[in-house]
Amino acid sequence: MLKNKRLESRRKKISKDVELFVERSFDIVDRIHFILQKQGKEQKDLAKALGKTESEISKWMTGTHNFTMKTLTKIEAVLGEPILQTVKQDNAEVKQKKIEVTESVFSMPSSEKRTSLPMQFHTLFTGECEPRYYA
Structure with a gap:
């Protein structure tokens, strides 16, 4: 496949934090899609449950939306499943x-x-x- 040299040059200049942000954003969207599919629901069902418009949820699901913790916890509450998981450490281990x-x-x-x-x-x-x- 032919690669665009200018595009490849720009990709190399992307900082690690931006790469991680994009990767995590897509991971979150993939998780939400997975849960919706597993529950037999669509984006419009999520929109209705959250009191949002379908177009707003559609924008969120592009993978570039900067979700807040508040929004993510609302989505988790509506879907009844975790989207993000954190690692908890026992104080004795720290x-x-x-x-x-x-x-x-x-x-x-x-x-x-x-x-x-x-x-x-x-x-x-x-x-x-x-x-x-x-x-």
Whole structure:
């Protein structure tokens, strides 16, 4: 198959986040289509259940719509099946690095480098809201 050089050049410049966004968007639409088909429903049924127009649902289902979590949870509630699944971790499995805080200077135990404590950390650890700068 003959490939357009300009198009291929543009594809190579697409950032990873844009690639992932498009991929996830199509995954979501594919999942919704699958559930509708499995339940013997059509897009118009989804539109009616959500109180939307058929044309709006049709636009969503092109694969380029930026779904909000609120919209996705409404769709899940109407269809009675999950669209997205998250990975939950047990707190015992999560290992956190400890931060050593001394005189508003912190360091990671695995590093010899020391850095001035950013304002948000200074406020968090000391409760003081006025900016302080340490040399």
